[in-house]
Amino acid sequence: MSVTQSEAAAGGPGLFGTQEVSAGTPHVVGRVEEVPPGEGRAFVVDGVQVAVFRLRDGSLHATQAACPHAGGPLADGQTDLDVLVCPLHLYTFRWTDGTSPGGAASLRVYPVHEESGQLVVTV
Amino acid sequence: MTAVLGGRPEGVSTLHFAMDEADGIDTRQRLVVIGNGMAGARVVEEVLERGGGDQFAITVFGEEPHGNYNRIMLSHVLAGEEHEDDIVLNSHDWYADNGVVLRAGVRVVRIDTHAKVVHAADGTTAPYDQLVIATGSRSFVPPMTGLYQAEEQLIPGVFGFRTIDDTRAMLAAAAEHDKAVVVGGGLLGLEAARALQGHGLAVEVVHAGTHLMNQQLGAEAGAILAKSVEALGIVVHLATRTTEVIGPDRVRGVVLADGRAIDADMLVLAAGIRPVTEVALMSGIEVERGVVVDDQLRTDDPDVYAVGECAQHRGELYGLVAPVWEQARVLADLLTGTDPDAEYHGSRTATKLKVAGVDVATMGISRPERDSDEFLVISEPKRGVHLSVVVRDDKLIGATLLGDTRKVAYLTQAFDRGTPLPEERIKLLVDLSDGAAEVGVAELPHDSQVCNCNGVTKGAICEAVAGGCGSVGAVMDKTRAGKGCGSCKGLVKQVVEWAADGDVVEDPAASWYVPGIPMAKPELMAAIRERGLLSPSAVFAALAPGGAEDAKSKMGLTSLLRMIWGKDAVQENDAKFINDRVHGNIQRDGTFSVVPQIKGGVTTPAQLRKIADVAEKYEVPMVKITGGQRIDLLGVRKEDLPAMWNDLGMPSGYAYGKSFRTVKTCVGSDFCRFGLGDSTQLGIDLETRFQGIESPAKMKMAVVGCPRNCAEAYVKDVGVVAVGNGKWEVYVGGAAGASIRKGDLLATVDSPEAVMELSGRFMQYYRENANWLERTYDFVPRIGLEKIKAVLLEDSEGICAELDANMQQSIDAYTDPWGQDGKAPATPGQFRTALPLVELPLVPVR
Structure with missing residues (x-):
């Protein structure tokens, strides 16, 4: 059993390959304080698991929750202002467009912003 | 036979619009290069690479009508092994495509350094702002009668x-x-x-x-x-x-x-060859044997430079390609202003070639020059093999390998970098360790795997080099070679150096402790102490370029700060790797492993019962006896960790950290009929004392009660062996992982207390001096056993008391992370799942 397959079955980002995605709908997933500075936390947003990160400069980012390389839990990864590092094999991904300098497949990134202390993710 | 090598097909011509024709003004400086050989063309390449095409209108004069070709390969063309088209480095098209004017087949006769104009044999002139003389050399014609008509x-x-x-x-x-x-x-x-x-x-x-x-x-x-x-x-x-x-x-x-x-x-x-210096001589530029240049490759005219075989630097003339390329880099840095302080300090020449079918490699001097020089020779005339090395002050200053060049990569490194040499000098020339023939990098098949973790072959590394990766770091980033367990890094480096034929840029980052802060470890530690930087974010803000944090540097800094400040270090969870955030080892599906501390591998029925109960309660997919004499509960969900720790009631075994891990023991004198010392108790005491100590890489220990070595002390970072009469041997730098190395005997001491003291002192010396992720099996040979002995046993640097005190500070800072975070999370959601829609564990349940 591979991690990526089962994730697709569980309604993860793998589904996007086969499903038309429109502009998306904003969803409140929690409060900003739930994501400690520099770390990530995973949320389920409208049936999709999303990793939300609050960087040390306060900026927010959201990506698919499982690494496209081998399904690693990205919310457990390390961050700086440029990249996210997956904890399993240390592939890096750019916040700007989800691409990987190390050559892994690209990450899906989702719009995320703060509204009066609430985290709002658009999927 | 008169075809122009690297020429343009007949009928093709280039319409070259100089900028002044196109829009009236060319504000660029004029750079003229005399000589289109390997040196001249390389300077142009390096200048262009630094964006010099925008700064300079470049003109190259070449006496030969050809493009630029690889002169080193001429003997292969003569031998019929290469076609002449295959040795072209830059064709005429390349010059045209890069906006460089090539005056091929035009000899320069004179430079007017006052008017700053070059006069060519065809009567044309070229004005310059900066001029490079790269006229190379010509065959020496020895005097003999009847040679000329x-x-x-x-x-x-x-x-x-x-x-x-x-x-x-x-x-x-x-x-x-x-x-x-x-x-x-x-x-x-x-x-x-x-x-x-x-x-x-x-x-x-x-x-x-x-x-x-x-x-x-x-x-x-x-x-x-x-x-x-x-x-x-x-x-x-x-x-x-x-x-x-x-x-x-x-x-x-x-x-x-x-x-x-x-x-x-x-x-x-x-x-032999003689430098071509007539143009310089005729133009009043200082010439001795070659055109005399300073460390910035400048002649006595400030706007005229010289590089390559025609240049004489600090009295030396160079006829090999590697120094010429170094010179070209320095000159391009200077001309383009990329590094206005760039200097060339001469090259230590090392060469490896096949001459008349025989492999030859030479570097430095071939014979001892002083009474105190060490000289080791292995001569086997029958096999056509002659190997020799010259060592001065413990550094390799010369080597000659004839007929067998397997050790060339290793020796070149020792020669170039001045790395410590093995005590037994013969190991420089012969691999004595296990009798297995060491395959030289050159002989490795193209498809042989160099990095086993990431499946990178020698061929892939060579491709990356050919594709323009100029440093070991760049190749590692490109191919991921050496980025798994790291044990192949040395080999990756050798392959890169071989593939680049010596043209490797020294990675400045190679000497940094972490990639994000441009400082070696001692310098970084001093800066942290001096400025009182207690947290990783404070270190980034104060010491990183632009104050920018770097994800891949965080873990190393966290470890270093804990080592320096002990309990005063400010913890930042985002600066820790996930293993250290949740005190377990992450598994492939995102679950964790739980390894409780079992000191010295000695447990009790009550402990075992507790572990069994917990394993059942949390449906642990696999329970496994580890190589470190402990019990591993694998496949645990992150959110179950605190409750499991609480139910276990045992401290963490630190099986996940870059830290002191475990002490393996044998049953020693209590039970074993051969036991010479109480290895079990000593192991337990060592683990109690050093539990959880952070270090640059993991530290594994073992104590055995006799030299039968049942707990493998000879291959541990620190291994202790009872040898009878109350004496214990302490070995350091052993390994039995991806690398296998027998530890070096540091000392034989008289008591368990002395073992504890010396082990702690060694570990602290390692913690303070090793690079991030450098295991002791690399650290000990890098520093050299003699030096380590002098520092730790004779206190040659007067730091033993300080080492002992610093280690004690870390020991005092120990807290069991399970006991601590299990009760109150360090950050909100510390143990929340990171894959909420994936039902973990995915690992198979046994």
């Missing part, structure tokens, strides 16, 4: 060996002739001899020196080489000169100084 023309049948035209002429002649004499038994002469012999000619080599390749080899090695060359059927005449050419219309033979005459219809002059 009228007007200083060499008589037919005499050849130099310097240019593609020389090579073409020799190839044409070789097809028609039977017998050749080569003057010169150096590298070039022997290559010419071997190549001509391959075309069916009988070849004799006349060499003025007393042994072949006397520039690079000592007399014994030269004698062995002569035997190998003669075994190929090439006749060698030593210590004599060619005094006369028998002619007069064409070459019919030569006469030697001792009166002997040799029939020949070809005469090849390969008796």
